[in-house]
Amino acid sequence: MGQDPETTTEHVCDRYQAAFEILGKRWNGLILRALADGPRRFTEIARFVPDLSDRVLSQRLVELEELLIVERAVDVSHRPVLVEYSLTPRGRALSPVLDSVHAWADKWIRKSSRAPAK
Amino acid sequence: MGQDPETTTEHVCDRYQAAFEILGKRWNGLILRALADGPRRFTEIARFVPDLSDRVLSQRLVELEELLIVERAVDVSHRPVLVEYSLTPRGRALSPVLDSVHAWADKWIRKSSRAPAK
Numbered sequence: 001m002g003q004d005p006e007t008t009t010e011h012v013c014d015r016y017q018a019a020f021e022i023l024g025k026r027w028n029g030l031i032l033r034a035l036a037d038g039p040r041r042f043t044e045i046a047r048f049v050p051d052l053s054d055r056v057l058s059q060r061l062v063e064l065e066e067l068l069i070v071e072r073a074v075d076v077s078h079r080p081v082l083v084e085y086s087l088t089p090r091g092r093a094l095s096p097v098l099d100s101v102h103a104w105a106d107k108w109i110r111k112s113s114r115a116p117a118k
Numbered sequence: 119m120g121q122d123p124e125t126t127t128e129h130v131c132d133r134y135q136a137a138f139e140i141l142g143k144r145w146n147g148l149i150l151r152a153l154a155d156g157p158r159r160f161t162e163i164a165r166f167v168p169d170l171s172d173r174v175l176s177q178r179l180v181e182l183e184e185l186l187i188v189e190r191a192v193d194v195s196h197r198p199v200l201v202e203y204s205l206t207p208r209g210r211a212l213s214p215v216l217d218s219v220h221a222w223a224d225k226w227i228r229k230s231s232r233a234p235a236k
Contacts, residue, residue: 016147019223024142029134090226096218104215105137108208 022067023097027052027060032091033098035070039086061085069094140185141215145170145178150209151216153188157204179203187212 023029027049034040034048046057064070069091075082087094141147145167152158152166164175182188187209193200205212 013148013151015223015227016151016220017144018227019219020142020147021144023219024138026135026139026142029138030131033131033134093222093226097215097222100214100218101137101141102134104211105133108211109133109136 019097022069023094023101025060025063027056028064029098029101031057031060031064032069032087032094035085035087035091036095036098039073039084041082041084045085064091137215140187141212141219143178143181145174146182147216147219149175149178149182150187150205150212153203153205153209154213154216157191157202159200159202163203182209 030049030052031045034045040048042054042057042061045061046052046054049057061070061072065072067090068088070085071088073084073086075084148167148170149163152163158166160172160175160179163179164170164172167175179188179190183190185208186206188203189206191202191204193202
């Protein structure tokens with residue numbers, strides 16, 4: 001509205017690429033899926049994604065927090081202190097993306113044609 | 119159906135990760151978008167994604183062909199020979215994914231919070 005359509009398209013493409021870079025970063029799709037049903041502790045996420053090391057999981061959670069997709073809540077009334085991670089509204093808004101990737105992968109990816117491991 | 123649900127979940131997660139690795143690889147989202155409206159020549163795709171070098175575009179097209187997402191058709195009745203790239207049924211089935219990423223990016227990604235460039 002009131003914007004040059006070509007400029008708008010360019011900006012959308014930038015954001016689209018940025019979105020794919022977040023989602024395409026190894027493990028992020030699975031971490032987001034681990035949080036899809038509600039808040040989880042670090043160890044619960046780690047159990048959901050067995051091949052992911054604790055070091056990389058910590059890194060990814062920090063990155064996803066910086067992107068305002070995941071938030072970290074500390075409940076000090078617990079002993080020991082309870083730390084939980086959950087999706088922000090922005091993170092929850094990704095659920096149609098995760099669902100559509102899931103549906104596609106389920107139908108179209110077979111072992112013989114999987115993307116080569118990085 | 120008839121499968122151990124836990125095993126099934128594991129396999130779906132593998133495929134889900136594989137799907138994200140394809141989609142998350144830099145430029146793939148934009149290349150797929152360039153082909154969304156029909157067959158395109160190499161130079162047309164290159165024009166659609168201006169920052170992408172010809173060398174990397176060639177690489178990506180070969181990879182997407184190997185993944186049976188893109189196909190290459192050669193029309194020898196043209197002079198010079200006409201080479202066009204298009205989405206396979208598997209590639210076209212990605213359109214709900216691309217649309218949902220687009221909708222999310224359009225709403226939730228702002229310049230201030232974009233994924234850092236690689």
